[in-house]
Amino acid sequence: MGRKSGETVAFITLALIQVLVSDAVEIKPSKNPAAVGDTLTLSLSPSTSFQSGSWAVGESQILTWLGAQQAVFPSHSGRASVDVLTGALTLSSVKVTDSGVYIVQSTDPQLKANTSITVLEAVSNVTVKATQTSLMESNSSAVITCSVSSGSSPTFLWMNGSSEVTASDRVQLTDGNSTLTITNMTRYDQGPFRCHAFNLVSNGISDSVNFTIIYGPDNMALTVNGQNTTSFTAGSNLTMLCSAQSNPPAQLQWAFKGELTNTSGPLWELLGVTKDQSGPYSCLAFNNRTNMNSMITMNILIARSSEQTVSVWLLPLLLLTGLLL
């Protein structure tokens, strides 16, 4: 008992000295956190010369050294070594389980210091999976999940083309941001969407996910000779161009005065038009996936060139005459 308490007093005295000395020496890790497989060196700063000492992680001894001799404990055999002059510890091929508080102790000179080291597994094989990639524009939602084959506590971030996806009333990020849910998909949500997964030691990017959004036809437009003008002189050539927003592309068909013609496709050319070709021209669009139709109509007036010239001069003249009378 007496011997035990004597030891305790000695231990406390030693501990006090150690606390005083340890303020002066710090452990400098070559990196922290470190990635699995890295070689890690724990150096002491300021650099000191040692006769002897030991390294431990938590309760577990790593090695001890005395002069030029070092002894590595079985748990670290083959992957730990010390520079006997500087006391620097080198650990090769570190594992996640090598995380912990590393403690160096020496009696000559007297010191004790510790540092906490974290070893993280690098993220690898970032994979995305979408429940469905072909969707109707109205009232459908998409779910994409991101996963990694390995990696310590990854953080997830989503990209839509070159911009980051942020949560909104239509966009939800759940499961630590690893799941992206988009509701009310629009034609502008085709992507490409990518998932970035990273932790303090690594990062990885998934392949892209593209959505095929089925929509339309809508937002139709019709131009004649590239303009919005609807009056032309007899003998003109008319090139009518029709467009519709639609996926898959709409099938286009032309009608004149409410009667379907045999002309299909976006272009209809009429050469040397005559007066009786005046009337309503329609372009009809059909999307065979949405089963929706849409139509645009333009009333075209073909005037005899002389008639039109006359009307330009005559109308103001007639008005003027009317006013004078």
Ligand SMILES: *[C@@H]1O[C@H](CO)[C@@H](O)[C@H](O)[C@H]1NC(C)=O
């Ligand atoms: C590490 O050192 C600090 C003081 O520098 C001390 O408070 C702490 O108890 C030590 N931790 C271990 C596990 O030795």
Ligand SMILES: *[C@@H]1O[C@H](CO)[C@@H](O)[C@H](O)[C@H]1NC(C)=O
């Ligand atoms: C990558 O992850 C996918 C899905 O999680 C899995 O099927 C595949 O085997 C993994 N590939 C590698 C090289 O780990």
Ligand SMILES: *[C@@H]1O[C@H](CO)[C@@H](O)[C@H](O)[C@H]1NC(C)=O
């Ligand atoms: C949207 O879809 C859900 C189920 O998929 C359905 O219950 C709901 O009635 C739909 N709403 C509209 C406006 O189509």
Ligand SMILES: *[C@@H]1O[C@H](CO)[C@@H](O)[C@H](O)[C@H]1NC(C)=O
């Ligand atoms: C999604 O669309 C439905 C009808 O299609 C609408 O009632 C709802 O408010 C929309 N939700 C959002 C978040 O825009």
Ligand SMILES: *[C@@H]1O[C@H](CO)[C@@H](O)[C@H](O)[C@H]1NC(C)=O
């Ligand atoms: C999820 O992402 C948002 C940014 O969109 C970020 O503020 C948040 O901290 C992230 N959450 C997690 C658990 O990573």
Ligand SMILES: *[C@@H]1O[C@H](CO)[C@@H](O)[C@H](O)[C@H]1NC(C)=O
């Ligand atoms: C994706 O980006 C496009 C613009 O490039 C935007 O219109 C669309 O709303 C975005 N979708 C999501 C889900 O972020």
Ligand SMILES: *[C@@H]1O[C@H](CO)[C@@H](O)[C@H](O)[C@H]1NC(C)=O
């Ligand atoms: C998605 O679309 C982009 C172009 O927008 C293309 O580069 C990429 O290969 C597509 N990804 C897939 C998986 O088809």
Ligand SMILES: *[C@@H]1O[C@H](CO)[C@@H](O)[C@H](O)[C@H]1NC(C)=O
């Ligand atoms: C035709 O008119 C519409 C509106 O009436 C306009 O949005 C469009 O830009 C015009 N196109 C040309 C080629 O002038």
Ligand SMILES: *[C@@H]1O[C@H](CO)[C@@H](O)[C@H](O)[C@H]1NC(C)=O
């Ligand atoms: C109409 O087109 C025909 C054949 O393409 C051409 O010979 C003629 O000169 C054109 N007429 C006008 C008014 O441009």
Ligand SMILES: *[C@@H]1O[C@H](CO)[C@@H](O)[C@H](O)[C@H]1NC(C)=O
């Ligand atoms: C359309 O084509 C059919 C046969 O291919 C023909 O009988 C018909 O007269 C054509 N109609 C018009 C308006 O050109």
Ligand SMILES: *[C@@H]1O[C@H](CO)[C@@H](O)[C@H](O)[C@H]1NC(C)=O
């Ligand atoms: C649907 O329309 C697309 C585009 O116009 C066309 O390529 C496809 O053959 C059509 N499918 C059927 C079943 O008609």
